[in-house]
Amino acid sequence: EVQLVQSGAEVKKPGESLKISCKGSGYSFSNYWIGWVRQMPGKGLEWMGIIHPGYPETRYSPSFQGHITISADRSIDTAYLQWSSLKTSDTAMYYCARSGIPNAIVEVDPWGQGTLVTVSS
């Protein structure tokens, strides 16, 4: 079974750094793009960026470029989303999701269970 399992909920203060993870299993991790999606409380889905662990190659949406870093460690089949200095506006649920076919940016399926990040002083 193809599965993405994300790290647990985090509570942080403004200015702190954070790295959350997304571990893939049941498929060849290095061959599929993995995207990250933000959902702020009560709001819609926002595409943040995407990484191909095998190339490696990363692409960021303009709204998030410079504010986040997406990375991956092929040796442990894990993708990461990190912030160097959190803001209260980063409070959201964050999902990872895998591209539907190898080596192509297409539909995303499956999705991880989500990681809730709360940033509050």
Add this chain to the structure above:
Amino acid sequence: EIVLTQSPDFQSVTPKEKVTITCRASQSIGSSLHWYQQKPDQSPKLLIKYASQSISGVPSRFSGSGSGTDFTLTINSLEAEDAAAYYCHQSSSLTGTFGQGTKLEIK
């Protein structure tokens, strides 16, 4: 960046009703348009890929159509379990985008 605009933002519908949600792209995206369903406190779930391709395990009452800039998700004979938010997503550009979402309420 390609902008996707869905309509309506919200719809209150009765069971067995037919529902149509539209998604308009700011430029042509061919058929690189996908639909997702998100129920409260759940991760999104893929419903339709490439505008009209069905997904295994998704009820046949869900269908999609369109190409270029105009796309439609249709739910025939709505059921109570279809109460959810629905999102379109384009993968035509290397940085994908989502529509703002359509929330369906069941009366």
